[in-house]
Amino acid sequence: MNTRTNSLAERLFSYAVMLFTVIVSTFPIVWIVVSSFKTNKAILGDPFALPSSISFKAYADVFTQYNFLIYFKNSLIIATTSTLIAVFIYALAGYIFGKFDFFGKNVLFILCTITLLVPGYARAQPIFTIVMKLNLYDTKTGLVLVYASFGMALALFILRVTFMSIPKDLDEAAIIDGAGFWRIFWHVNLPLAKSGLATSGILLFLANWNEYFYALVLTTSEANRTLPVALGFFNEAFSYNYTYMFAALTMIIIPGIVIYLLVQEQVQQSVASSGVKG
Numbered sequence: 001m002n003t004r005t006n007s008l009a010e011r012l013f014s015y016a017v018m019l020f021t022v023i024v025s026t027f028p029i030v031w032i033v034v035s036s037f038k039t040n041k042a043i044l045g046d047p048f049a050l051p052s053s054i055s056f057k058a059y060a061d062v063f064t065q066y067n068f069l070i071y072f073k074n075s076l077i078i079a080t081t082s083t084l085i086a087v088f089i090y091a092l093a094g095y096i097f098g099k100f101d102f103f104g105k106n107v108l109f110i111l112c113t114i115t116l117l118v119p120g121y122a123r124a125q126p127i128f129t130i131v132m133k134l135n136l137y138d139t140k141t142g143l144v145l146v147y148a149s150f151g152m153a154l155a156l157f158i159l160r161v162t163f164m165s166i167p168k169d170l171d172e173a174a175i176i177d178g179a180g181f182w183r184i185f186w187h188v189n190l191p192l193a194k195s196g197l198a199t200s201g202i203l204l205f206l207a208n209w210n211e212y213f214y215a216l217v218l219t220t221s222e223a224n225r226t227l228p229v230a231l232g233f234f235n236e237a238f239s240y241n242y243t244y245m246f247a248a249l250t251m252i253i254i255p256g257i258v259i260y261l262l263v264q265e266q267v268q269q270s271v272a273s274s275g276v277k278g
Contacts, residue, residue, distance in 0.1 A: 029253060029257075031047075031048070032246050032249050032250055032253070033246075033250050033254075034050065034051065035047070035242065035243070035246045036058060036059070036243060036246035036247040036249075036250045037051040037053075037054050037055060037056075037058075038051040038052075038243060039243060040240070040241060040242055040243055043242045043243065043246075044242075058243045058244050058246075058247035059247045059250075059251065061244065062244055062247050062248050062251070066230075066234065066248075067222060067230075068230070068248065068251070070222065070223070070225075071222075071225055071226060071227045071229075071230040072227060072251065074140065074223075074224060074225060074226050074227075075209060075226040075227040075228075076255075077140060078140055078143050078144055078147065078208065078226060079147070079205055079208040079209040080205070081144050082143070082144045082145075082146075082147035082148040082204075082208050083147075083148075083201055083204045083205040083208055085144070085148045086147070086148040086149075086150075086151060086152075086155065086204050087155070087197060087200060087201045087204065089148070090151075090152060090155040090156055090159055090200065091159055091190065091193070091197060091200075092185070093112070093156055093159070094155070094156055094158075094159025094160045094162065094163050094196070095159070095163045095185055095189055095193075097109050097156065097160045097163075098159070098160045098161070098162070098163030098164040098166075099163055099164070099166075099168065099171065099189075109156070109160070112152060112153065112156055113152075113153040113156055113157060114153070115152055115153050116153035116154065120150075120213065120214075121213065124213070124214070124217065127146055127214070127218075128217060128218070131145075131146065131218055137218060138218070138219050138220050138221055138224055139219075139224060140224055142218055143214065143215060143218055143219065143224070143226070146214055146218065147208040147211065147214075150204070150207060150208065150211075151200075151203065151204045151207055154200070154203060155200040155203070155204060158196050158199050158200045158203075159193070159196050159197070159200055161196070162193045162195065162196025162197075163189060163193055163196075166189055166192050166193065170188050170189075170192075171184055171188065171189070174187075174188050198263040201263075202259060202260055202263055205256075205259065206256050206259075206260075209227075209255070209256055210228060210256070211226075211228065212228040212229060212232075215228060215229045216229050216232070227252050228252070231248060231249070231252065234248050
């Protein structure tokens with residue numbers, strides 16, 4: 001009886017902790033979204049009350065009056081392009097590190113992943129110098145190349161384990177059938193590594209989507225400005241207009257949430273697999 005009681009108490013405690021975590025994690029986002037449909041007076045009068053009516057005027061005004069669509073398009077193009085380039089390159093690297101043995105393999109892998117210990121701001125000067133010498137300052141291409149280099153350590157950790165979990169027997173069978181390197185990588189390993197690709201891709205995309213420092217340093221014109229940088233200008237324009245500010249914030253955070261929801265199953269599978277492989 002005591003054992004059953006203790007088990008029930010442990011389960012209730014676990015559920016309570018998970019519920020508390022969910023509430024703490026989601027409440028700020030839900031509050032921002034709900035507040036974006038309220039007036040300034042309602043937000044200041046009762047911040048936690050539900051809106052009396054639903055109006056999309058704030059969203060429409062942010063899009064039409066503040067070039068939000070341009071910034072949204074810039075962020076989407078830069079984050080998506082840099083993520084696709086990075087995932088392809090790091091998938092190749094993870095495949096080689098996970099499936100092949102060669103001299104200096106472990107040392108090279110350590111050198112690639114040790115960048116995780118280097119603060120992002122410490123790389124600002126060399127990155128700025130390289131971008132200037134390549135005449136890519138204040139261009140989307142410059143940001144794409146810089147963002148594609150971010151997240152290398154984390155992506156390699158995930159993708160290396162993912163490719164290591166794919167049986168080498170499949171590679172050997174493909175070699176017997178006459179398949180070469182690219183065919184084995186593209187047609188045999190890549191489809192089986194979709195969970196690792198989805199996990200690394202979503203992490204890279206979210207990091208690129210929310211990146212602020214380098215977007216501020218490497219761009220100056222509105223034509224190449226991204227959402228996080230534009231939000232800094234919105235803080236001044238909407239300093240007392242909380243409805244517009246929350247509408248802008250909602251449009252920045254929703255895409256990342258939607259993308260994660262679309263690939264959450266693959267992300268969870270990859271995390272579970274990584275945990276098992278250690």
